Amino acid sequence: MAENKFLLELRHISQIYGAGERRFVAIQDVSLYLEEGEFAALLGPSGCGKSTLLRIITGLQRPSSGQVLYRGSPLVGVNPYATIVFQTFALFPWLTVQENVEVALKARGVPADLRTSRALDLLDRVGLDGFETAYPRELSGGMRQKVGFARAMAVEPELLCLDEPFSSLDVLSAESLRGELLELWTGGDIPTKAILMVTHNIEEAVFMADRIILMEKDPGRVLMSLRIDLPHPRHRKDPKFLETVDRVYMVLAGQTLPEHLELGTAPGEPGRTRSLPDIAIDDLAGLLEHLSHAPQNRADIYALAQELQVTSDKLLSLIEAAELLGFAVVAHGDISLTPLGETFAEASIRARKEIFATRIRRLPLFRWLIAMLKAAHNKQLEWEVIQTALELEFHAEEAERQLEIAIDWGRYAELISYDDASEMLFLESDGT
């Protein structure tokens, strides 16, 4: 029985929303496993379905197809051997720290006196003794998450699921909490058999996990699984560490493709419509300026993340936008400015807008949008109409987001404007 050595196994999991023409694949055919004693990280950009996958694994959500096996047998309902530590802590604000931990024990029918002693013991272990009677609002973010950890460990789960547990903490408390969790885990102080952490932070994954499962979006799928054999405690300046981070960036940033592939097709046409990355244009300009000061206008992507003090997730989105607009190319984990990108970085505010406008006109999504607006009466269209059309390519939520991004870019380029009161999009007068 080969399958029995896995604590958890996913077989051909897919999550599909809608049906017919408006059928969207959120997760496509994901198969993965988790062994006992393993700390795995699910790493990918936002929108790749990693949090959904975590909900499927814990049984909070049922996949559209595929099977979740726990210790070799199919999972029915909510997994009793798993718990989650939430990104937003999910503490009950009206309960004290101690009550928040006890409430989980109470739900499992642990008698009152045992509840108290176990809760106190766990709070002691995560370093919260003295704060038992405090309410969550009196604690800092890091301490709140410690309560989250104590509560999750109180029920002695075999599988501890972490849903971006450090991403709403400030840098310092996130770092100290990571260290403390690793200490508990590697010291074998907790009965947990395996940890599965969802994250979009590349360094965090390399710092903590034994194995990184890399995911990509559109549709959400597993790219590869990467074993990390560095011994704990790991050091972020260690060349081997940096090399691994670089590799992960290389996989996630990919290669700039030939233009016709990079740009994709217009909505409604055969082929996949490329989604616009959700970025602030000023941030993009900042990235390009930074690159224009770098030697040979190129940089190692992993190093950029440290220099610019941005999360890997945000950096990857910015790079994606730069590629899409032809301002930069990515190859082998390096990014370099194109001549156009260089011109943009050095241009005046007005000239930047003009360059930006000529670039976004080349994007199939904008070509399609402008053509639609031109054909329309008075060169204007309702938001609803465009969103409905976009929903042929994206699911409703994403279609709305894409339209918001398109309006933002269109406004910057002075091609398209939007009136919020009438919910109408229209072509700027010279946007012919």
Next chain:
Amino acid sequence: MNTLTRLFQLGLPSRRLPHWGDAVIFFLLAAFLYLGLRVGLGSPEVIKGPEISLSPQVLPYYAGLSVRRMAAAYVLSMIFTFVYGTLAANYPQARKILLPLLDVLQSVPILSFLPVVLLSLSAIFPLRLAVELASIILIFTSQVWNLTFAWYQSLTTIPRDLQEAATVFRFGAWQRFKTLELPFAAITLIWNSMMSWAGGWFFLMAAEIFTAGERDFRLAGLGAYLQEAANQGDTGAIFWGLGTLVLTIVALDQLVWRPLVAWSDRFKLQLVEGESEPTSWFFEAVRGSWLANSVVRLLRPVACWLDDWLARRFPWRDPEARAKARASWILYLLGALASPWLLYEGYQAGLMLSRISFVQWKLIALAVGATMLRVAGALAIALAWTLPLGVAIGTNRKLATWLQPVVQIAASVPATALFPVVLLVALSLPGGLNAAAILLMLLGTQWYLLFNIIAGASAIPQDLRYTAALLQLSRWQRWRTLILPALMPYLVTGAITASGGAWNASIVAEYVRFGGETLQIRGIGAQIAAATAAGDYPLLLAATLSMIIVVSTINRLVWRRLYQLAEEKYHLD
């Protein structure tokens, strides 16, 4: 303060356009109204009410009786709320019917319900019990809807992460209710309870005195006392009655609601410490009291035992298993059994309506129009004086410190209690009952507007006010660019509540018996009241249904849109 408008749950229709479900509901309603009328036809012809004493010594006793009625209705409301709201939140099939039904129910003119309820109850129960029950049910219908909406809304807005935590940690039904749902809803439930009690007082006054034809149903209580005092023109008794009423309301506020509000502050969801926490001297007193603490200590083991027992009784069930156990077939079976019967009743109601002549329908339409004008007039007058005063109180702390308590006490007096007094004065003035009717609507509804405007004005950020001053905007410009837009959501919220109240008040305002005479003016309220008095049930049914249709249509076409506009465009966040 920004959250204040959200605390008061408005039962706004969930859809803009009429839906086929509405037709079903109107039909069901007609069937039920008809059923009540038919039961009522079997009640005795002549009924004498108890004598109402006007001596001040009976007032504590009467006040006690009235409070007891309110409390009974409130308990009933909470039970209804938990059951109905939970069903609507958890069962998608049930929700499709329950929510539109709630929309319509809350626009039913409560007072026209009374004859139906009373007559049918008196046919089943002994008279005294029936009258008591009818008044409780009437008060219940004035308290319950906003509570139910608040509970439903809370259940559906619990943050996803807390829901998931409760599921992952395998909370049973009781633990979920106690640890998650009830605390999350606590603040809005308490604020809505306060509003419900205010509404309850308004209708208590009417619910204690009721005559249908030769049948005189009366209950000893504060409402009956005030009415009797006004009828006899006994100014001393009116004074004593009003004093007792205000005292009772203020005492309840200080001893029950303020402490509850102060206590419920812990259920705030925000994880930041607030600056101004609500305070209550009584809450502090109880918290510091040795006696109260000992009682709590004594009761704790019992509470723990009960808690454990309930937790065992309602253990964890997997959501999937729960979904399967949801025996929707029971609902279908019940529906299948009840529908032929309801169809029959609906058909009978239709027959009854067919007896209304075209001329009568025309009169009803005119009456609805007349009442609509009166409601609009009352709203306009209310707006005209509450807007400047509310903004003044809301933006000026010094003014607020001494005006706010005065306003609160004034607002606590239910308009129906004042109505006999108002009549005494207004009937001698030009305009007569017409003016008095508008005045009564005004008395009942202006406070919703005022309080909302105060809340809105005090929520205008200081930096925006400084900016307006630095830009040297003229007074008009300041109102147009800052104050009015910022007030929009609050104004609409207040106006919706106020107009609902005004429609309801029309039944007591447009048709009065005073000092042995009957006075009435054209209006839908007068038609309902007159039809009740004359025992003209087809007309009562027709008039009530017309009013329901008009009010819920206005809600959908006007208020709902305004509210959405205000929420989307003028929200300061």
